[in-house]
Amino acid sequence: MATQQTQLLARTLLTPAVALLFIWMIVPLALTIYFATLHYNLLDPGSESFVGLENFRYFLTDPAFLASLQNTLVLVGSVLAITIILGVPLALLLDQQVVGLSIVRLMVIAPFFVMPTVSALVWKNLLMHPVSGLFAWIAHLFGLPAIDWFNEAPLFSVILIISWQWLPFATLILLTALQSLDEEQKEAAEMDGASAISTFIYITLPHLARPITVVILIETIFLLTVFAEIFVTTGGGPGLQTTNIAFLIYSQALIQYDVGSASAGGLVAVVLANIVAFFLVRIVGRNLEA
Amino acid sequence: MKNVLCAVAGAASLLISAPSIAQTTLTVATVNNSDMIRMQGLTSEFTAKNPDITVKWVTLEENVLRQRVTTDIATKGGQFDVLTIGTYEVPIWAKKSWLVPLDKLGADYDVNDLLPKIKDAVSVDGKLYAAPFYGESSMVMYRTDLFDKAGLKMPESPTWDFVVDAAKKLTDKSGGVYGICLRGKAGWGENMAFLTAMSNSFGARWFDEKWEPQFNSPEWKKTLTTYVDLMKQAGPPGASSNGFNENLALFSAGKCAMWIDATVAASMVTNPKDSKVADKVGFALAPNTGLGKNANWLWAWSLAIPAGSKKVDAAEKFIAWATSKDYTKLVASKEGWSNVPPGTRTSLYKNPDYLKVAPFAKLTLASIDAADPNKPTVKPVPYVGVQYAAIPEFQGIGTQVGQQFSAALSGSTTVDAALSAAQSATEREMKRAGYIK
Numbered sequence: 256m257a258t259q260q261t262q263l264l265a266r267t268l269l270t271p272a273v274a275l276l277f278i279w280m281i282v283p284l285a286l287t288i289y290f291a292t293l294h295y296n297l298l299d300p301g302s303e304s305f306v307g308l309e310n311f312r313y314f315l316t317d318p319a320f321l322a323s324l325q326n327t328l329v330l331v332g333s334v335l336a337i338t339i340i341l342g343v344p345l346a347l348l349l350d351q352q353v354v355g356l357s358i359v360r361l362m363v364i365a366p367f368f369v370m371p372t373v374s375a376l377v378w379k380n381l382l383m384h385p386v387s388g389l390f391a392w393i394a395h396l397f398g399l400p401a402i403d404w405f406n407e408a409p410l411f412s413v414i415l416i417i418s419w420q421w422l423p424f425a426t427l428i429l430l431t432a433l434q435s436l437d438e439e440q441k442e443a444a445e446m447d448g449a450s451a452i453s454t455f456i457y458i459t460l461p462h463l464a465r466p467i468t469v470v471i472l473i474e475t476i477f478l479l480t481v482f483a484e485i486f487v488t489t490g491g492g493p494g495l496q497t498t499n500i501a502f503l504i505y506s507q508a509l510i511q512y513d514v515g516s517a518s519a520g521g522l523v524a525v526v527l528a529n530i531v532a533f534f535l536v537r538i539v540g541r542n543l544e545a
Numbered sequence: 546m547k548n549v550l551c552a553v554a555g556a557a558s559l560l561i562s563a564p565s566i567a568q569t570t571l572t573v574a575t576v577n578n579s580d581m582i583r584m585q586g587l588t589s590e591f592t593a594k595n596p597d598i599t600v601k602w603v604t605l606e607e608n609v610l611r612q613r614v615t616t617d618i619a620t621k622g623g624q625f626d627v628l629t630i631g632t633y634e635v636p637i638w639a640k641k642s643w644l645v646p647l648d649k650l651g652a653d654y655d656v657n658d659l660l661p662k663i664k665d666a667v668s669v670d671g672k673l674y675a676a677p678f679y680g681e682s683s684m685v686m687y688r689t690d691l692f693d694k695a696g697l698k699m700p701e702s703p704t705w706d707f708v709v710d711a712a713k714k715l716t717d718k719s720g721g722v723y724g725i726c727l728r729g730k731a732g733w734g735e736n737m738a739f740l741t742a743m744s745n746s747f748g749a750r751w752f753d754e755k756w757e758p759q760f761n762s763p764e765w766k767k768t769l770t771t772y773v774d775l776m777k778q779a780g781p782p783g784a785s786s787n788g789f790n791e792n793l794a795l796f797s798a799g800k801c802a803m804w805i806d807a808t809v810a811a812s813m814v815t816n817p818k819d820s821k822v823a824d825k826v827g828f829a830l831a832p833n834t835g836l837g838k839n840a841n842w843l844w845a846w847s848l849a850i851p852a853g854s855k856k857v858d859a860a861e862k863f864i865a866w867a868t869s870k871d872y873t874k875l876v877a878s879k880e881g882w883s884n885v886p887p888g889t890r891t892s893l894y895k896n897p898d899y900l901k902v903a904p905f906a907k908l909t910l911a912s913i914d915a916a917d918p919n920k921p922t923v924k925p926v927p928y929v930g931v932q933y934a935a936i937p938e939f940q941g942i943g944t945q946v947g948q949q950f951s952a953a954l955s956g957s958t959t960v961d962a963a964l965s966a967a968q969s970a971t972e973r974e975m976k977r978a979g980y981i982k
Contacts, residue, residue: 296978297619298637298937313977318966319945385782386721386800403782406955492731493785494952494963509612511941512619 290518297512310519319495319503320520324527327499330414331478335471337418342425342470343463347455349426350433360430367423375487378416379405409489409496416484421477425470432466433459468539475535479528500524569859574603574617575629576610576846579813580679580886583876584867590875591866598859607734618643618851626860628849630675631734632666632918633933635847639674645850645857646672650865658870658890662913663845675847676868680888681809682841682912683742684905685829688822691715691722691802702830702839705746705771708803712779715802724779726801727772730788731951733943738932739805740950742842744768746833750922751934751971756980758971760946760964769960773953785955797821805831805840808912811905812883828908830915836923842932843916845889888913938978945970 294306314320349360366374382389383404391401404412436459444454482501485491491498491506498506504524508517575581581604588600603625605613610629617624618638630638638644650656656664656673663680667673685708687699697711712724728739741751749764759765776784781795789806793813796804797820804810817823831840848864850857866872873893876885883902885893887909893899894910903909921931928934933943946967953963975981 296937297616298940300619300641318970386795401782406783406785406957409955409957489786490731492948492951493955493957494948496952496957506944509616510608510944512615512937513941 287518287521290514291522293515295514295518297514306515310515311523314507314516314519314523319498320523322495323498323500323503326410326495326497327479327501329410330417330481330499331475333414334418334421334478335474337414338421338425338474339467339470341418341422342429343460345422345426346429346433347459349430364423364427366420367427369420371420371483372487374420375416375484378412378419379488383412405489406493409493413481413484413488413497416488417478417481420484421474424474428466428470429463432463436462471539472535475531479531500527568599569597569856570599570601571626571856571859571863572601572603572624573627573629573848573863574605574610574614574625576607577604578607578809578846580809581629581846583880583884584678584872584886587872587875587879591863594866595859595862598862600863608732611734621853623851623853625851626854626856627863628851629678629846630849631847632663632843632845633734633930633935633939635667635675635849636669636929636935637937638849639669639672643852644674645852645854645861646674647676647850647861647864648672649858649861650676654865654869655892658892660889660891660910660913662843662916662918663889666843666845666918667847675849676864677845677847677889678868679809679886680843680845680913681807682843682888682909682916683739683806683831684808684811684841684908684912685803685805685831686796686811686814687803687827687829688715688799688801688825689827690822690825692827699827699829703832705832705834705840708805708832709771709775709779712775712803716779721800723781723795723801725775725803725805726781726787726792726795727776727784727805728788728792729776729780729784729951729954730786730791731944731947732788733933733940733947735788735947736951736954737943737947738842738844739840740768740772740947741932742831743772743840745838745922745931746831746836746840747771748834748836748838748923750924750926752926752928752975754925754927756927756975758968758975760968760971765964766960769950769953769964772950773960776954777956785951807844808905808909809887811909812887812903815883815905828905830908830912838921838923839912839915841912841916843913843918844932936980938974938980942971942974945974 291310292305292307293303294309295303345363349356349363353359380388385391385401385403385406388401390404394401402408440458441454444458449457480501481499482505485497485499485502486505489497491502500520501524504517504520507513507520575585585602585604588602592598592600603613614625614628614630615634616622618628635644650673659677660680663677664673667675667677685699685703692699692711692715695711695714697714699711700707708725714724716722716724728736730736744750744765747764747768749762749768750759753759781787781800787795789810792801792804792806793810795801796814799821811826811828814820814826815823820826833839848867850860850864854860868889870890870892873885873890877898881902882896882899885899887893887903887906894906900906916931918929918931926934928936933939949958949963949967949970952958953960958966972981
């Protein structure tokens with residue numbers, strides 16, 4: 256039981272850190288809110304004027320906004336689905352005892368260590384390039400026409416690259432969970448004559464529910480703000496096909512130099528992210544309790 | 546005792562010599578094009594003559610450079626002492642008093658030797674606000690061997706009809722040779738630079754005299770239809786992600802029969818070190834449709850000093866060095882005449898050494914002369930600039946329109962839909978900026 260003195264001491268000592276953190280968060284937020292109410296074109300400084308909520312109206316009625324919202328949701332959903340659906344069997348495979356397991360594990364985890372920009376460049380120029388890429392070369396081997404990935408299926412291509420990067424993360428989390436699975440429980444099921452499939456469905460999968468929740472929560476946070484892969488490969492295009500909310504805000508701020516709209520967009524994105532977080536925690540977060 | 550004396554003497558000598566080694570460090574922001582990389586390599590020649598100046602380089606890709614430089618100057622960041630900017634920025638920034646007028650470039654600088662079109666483009670009210678490092682227009686580069694093989698002859702000033710026809714005939718998709726490579730990557734400085742220049746030759750314009758956007762005009766429709774059809778039939782796959790550098794790589798690797806792009810590319814595609822087709826490249830003026838305008842643009846990468854810089858004198862010395870005739874001679878002596886920065890000085894186009902090794906020189910000059918930023922289109926327009934409209938809002942609008950056109954090229958939207966989206970996006974922005982009601 257802390258005495259009043261120690262409590263006071265603790266509070267006093269904590270104050271600077273708390274204050275610093277508070278300023279750290281509140282200043283950028285306040286500035287964003289302030290800029291969002293201004294007509295502020297970076298190329299035309301001195302012309303800033305208060306416009307109230309016009310920037311928000313402008314951002315929300317931009318045809319690019321709905322397109323990018325849709326792209327963001329499709330991207331997050333698809334990557335989550337791919338990483339989890341492929342991550343579970345991959346984790347099961349890695350859980351087996353084979354020769355050279357540590358090397359195989361390292362290889363599987365490797366993509367996670369590659370910088371997003373680098374991996375996007377490699378995919379764009381060495382693998383998916385319709386003239387000089389590896390996939391085009393393979394297609395030619397079989398006498399097929401090369402697929403022009405970023406033209407014909409731009410969003411799918413971006414999803415593929417991002418999934419490749421996040422699959423190791425999902426696999427790793429699921430693998431650690433599998434390793435904590437009670438061996439005796441599996442043995443008992445085996446003795447009772449359970450098939451491999453029913454062991455998987457009734458024992459392994461329920462055991463994986465919580466790690467899957469963790470994967471969904473963490474990945475969603477990062478996937479909502481995917482930027483580098485899009486910037487490097489498609490630049491949001493062709494058209495608006497790969498523009499997500501993060502890229503749209505970037506484009507408003509640093510291609511069009513419209514600070515007001517970008518700030519408004521940033522605030523809209525914060526609200527949207529909070530809505531997503533709210534539902535995520537309500538739906539999947541429950542798994543984490545108890 | 547001796548040690549102490551030594552130390553005192555040493556300290557004294559340090560004190561005495563300190564003022565003479567007072568260094569001014571210039572931070573130069575530039576773009577990663579080969580001419581600038583070469584300039585960077587020659588920095589020691591400048592610092593040898595100016596021992597009190599050291600030069601720090603920040604070399605960036607075009608889009609990133611633009612972002613860094615623009616945010617720096619607009620927020621008065623003061624990171625850079627010398628900026629590399631284009632003809633688009635110079636008049637806008639000069640009018641905002643963001644740039645220092647360059648009136649102390651030295652007696653032997655010979656301002657009047659600058660090409661009049663280029664000089665105009667970097668001047669405001671007769672005052673030079675940036676010094677052109679290299680200037681360019683656009684022109685047709687083509688493979689003479691492929692033309693000969695197909696029995697075609699490129700006229701000096703081809704029409705679009707000829708170009709379209711030749712491109713289709715020269716396409717050999719199974720052999721990996723495409724009739725024509727053109728920019729498709731979205732961006733006001735990428736596909737829109739080309740498409741705006743092309744639209745000028747079709748009689749189109751961005752805005753009418755009352756700043757009303759003109760994408761619903763038949764001229765724009767014809768421009769975009771021609772472009773998309775041509776690229777579908779005779780262009781390389783993935784064209785909607787090709788910009789200048791991607792097309793340069795394709796052409797140098799022998800994959801394009803024609804390429805219409807910046808004149809500055811001419812020395813690169815004829816350089817045997819980088820180009821597989823160096824000895825088989827011919828040149829022609831950018832195409833027209835007989836309306837009196839070729840698909841020419843006008844651009845100059847130029848060096849400027851941001852207002853508020855505390856190192857104006859040193860910066861001006863550097864700019865004078867990098868854009869002088871002597872610099873041209875320096876590059877010529879080190880790397881050969883064909884590699885000197887082109888398109889800025891009249892004297893270069895009278896230099897027999899240059900003309901001998903640069904088969905593209907005459908056409909570069911003719912192309913630059915053919916572009917008129919003050920009267921860029923067939924019909925009258927309220928803006929200055931050939932492949933852009935020199936208003937601050939243009940970057941934003943140009944990029945949005947560029948995205949739409951890039952989508953039309955990739956086939957994910959139709960020409961009509963792209964044009965009407967471009968029209969409504971441009972109207973929206975122009976209304977918001979107060980140009981139209």
